[in-house]
Amino acid sequence: STSWLLLAVALLPATVGVMGGGGCQVRLLSEASCKDGGECPYQLALPPLTLQLPKELHLLETTAKELQILRTTVDQLRNSCQACGPRADRSMQGDRAEVPGPDSEHGRQGPSVREMQAKMSRMSNSLRNARSQIGSLQGRLEELTLLNMENVEAMMNSKVQNLTGALKQLSYSCSSQCSAQASPQFLVAPRDCSDYNVPGKRNGLYRVTPDPRNGTFEVLCDMESYGGGWTVLQQRLDGSVSFNRTWDAYKHGFGNLRGEFWLGNDRIHLLTKAKDMVLRVELEDFEGVREYAKYERFYVADELLRYRLSVGGYSGTAGNALRFNKLYDHDQKSFTTPDKDNDMYPSGNCGAFYSSGWWFDACMAANLNGKYYNKPYKGVRNGIFWGTWHNMSNEYYPTNYRQSFKTVKMMIRPKNYTP
Numbered sequence: 001s002t003s004w005l006l007l008a009v010a011l012l013p014a015t016v017g018v019m020g021g022g023g024c025q026v027r028l029l030s031e032a033s034c035k036d037g038g039e040c041p042y043q044l045a046l047p048p049l050t051l052q053l054p055k056e057l058h059l060l061e062t063t064a065k066e067l068q069i070l071r072t073t074v075d076q077l078r079n080s081c082q083a084c085g086p087r088a089d090r091s092m093q094g095d096r097a098e099v100p101g102p103d104s105e106h107g108r109q110g111p112s113v114r115e116m117q118a119k120m121s122r123m124s125n126s127l128r129n130a131r132s133q134i135g136s137l138q139g140r141l142e143e144l145t146l147l148n149m150e151n152v153e154a155m156m157n158s159k160v161q162n163l164t165g166a167l168k169q170l171s172y173s174c175s176s177q178c179s180a181q182a183s184p185q186f187l188v189a190p191r192d193c194s195d196y197n198v199p200g201k202r203n204g205l206y207r208v209t210p211d212p213r214n215g216t217f218e219v220l221c222d223m224e225s226y227g228g229g230w231t232v233l234q235q236r237l238d239g240s241v242s243f244n245r246t247w248d249a250y251k252h253g254f255g256n257l258r259g260e261f262w263l264g265n266d267r268i269h270l271l272t273k274a275k276d277m278v279l280r281v282e283l284e285d286f287e288g289v290r291e292y293a294k295y296e297r298f299y300v301a302d303e304l305l306r307y308r309l310s311v312g313g314y315s316g317t318a319g320n321a322l323r324f325n326k327l328y329d330h331d332q333k334s335f336t337t338p339d340k341d342n343d344m345y346p347s348g349n350c351g352a353f354y355s356s357g358w359w360f361d362a363c364m365a366a367n368l369n370g371k372y373y374n375k376p377y378k379g380v381r382n383g384i385f386w387g388t389w390h391n392m393s394n395e396y397y398p399t400n401y402r403q404s405f406k407t408v409k410m411m412i413r414p415k416n417y418t419p
């Protein structure tokens, strides 16, 4: 019980420490309920309760054993007593003078009635003693157990109350300090935008902590489209930001979260590692045609594995360009940038050729990080590209111009998310 209580004591400062370190970004979910069939935002596993029983319990056991032996002996005695016959009966009735003769059968074979009487009285005494001892032990035991349980319960109640109080305080101070988007809910370190999603949330910048060891960072959340809860990884709007960048730039991310940006491969890795994610790609061309591609599986490995992409489970209207066919399949491809060639093209760097960082095969059926053209263009196909766009197959005819895109957005959300 001691170590269990120690753990309960350690719980409070540790939790508060995490919240304090994160400032307004970190929230604890104290009153939210788990989603139907979904996971709870935070779970706390307590070790099984071990109660140290008092050592008197052992005594009780010993006494019980002794009592059993005593009973057996008493039974034996009683049997042999009955065998003594009338003389024994008489003697029991108080005839002290009556002593069995030296030639008596019973006198020779068993103990004398007087001896037995003495023994019986000793035994009944010790039986009484044992009984009262057991009674008092039982009482003490109940008292002790009750005491322990009450202690533990009171301790836990007080801990929980203090924790809730601390949470509320923190949450209130956060709501007043942070932007209007601050949540009134008590969330523990949201891992991605879906953890913020309560009715009425607006699109905007939120802080997330996919892995506490790797800190907290800001992301753009789409809380309004298709049930909300989307963490945006990439956005193209106007061509104000160049995507012709180095490995290091793609690693850390670049651009402006309120405009065009790449969130960064390290962050994308952390987000997709924290939960099973689905990817949604939104595309719109300059004719106002809007299509989407959704992938049930989306994971980006870490830098050691060159940010290898795992993608699959397509549905949507834009076509499955990420897994176009056997020759052009972006699944399980490493990330390539103009200064780091990890692609499948043997005699050149697809990233340098198409001026972007992407999970190139040899080379591509899709490249959402291509150059932003605000009108159809000619020459090298280094613009934003989605190979299954509705009129891509007749791209060259009759004008020889290439398709350009007005807006592109890549966003992810936990697979088990329910709006």
Ligand SMILES: *[C@@H]1O[C@H](CO)[C@@H](O)[C@H](O)[C@H]1NC(C)=O
Pocket (backbone or CB within 6 Å): 155, 158, 159, 162
């Ligand atoms: C809870 O907080 C009160 C004061 O706010 C303090 O007296 C009490 O010891 C705390 N309980 C625990 C278990 O930390």
Ligand SMILES: *[C@@H]1O[C@H](CO)[C@@H](O)[C@H](O)[C@H]1NC(C)=O
Pocket (backbone or CB within 6 Å): 244, 338, 355, 371, 382
């Ligand atoms: C991309 O950057 C490289 C190196 O800075 C430069 O040589 C190349 O012209 C750029 N490509 C485009 C399309 O801007």
Ligand SMILES: *[C@@H]1O[C@H](CO)[C@@H](O)[C@H](O)[C@H]1NC(C)=O
Pocket (backbone or CB within 6 Å): 213, 214, 266, 267, 269, 270, 302
């Ligand atoms: C996350 O933190 C761990 C431990 O500090 C570190 O080894 C790892 O490289 C970090 N990962 C990223 C993507 O920053």
Ligand SMILES: *[C@@H]1O[C@H](CO)[C@@H](O)[C@H](O)[C@H]1NC(C)=O
Pocket (backbone or CB within 6 Å): 287, 289, 376, 391, 394, 395, 396, 397, 401, 402, 403
């Ligand atoms: C693709 O279709 C749009 C209409 O959705 C049209 O305006 C555009 O010119 C077409 N692009 C090409 C390259 O044929």
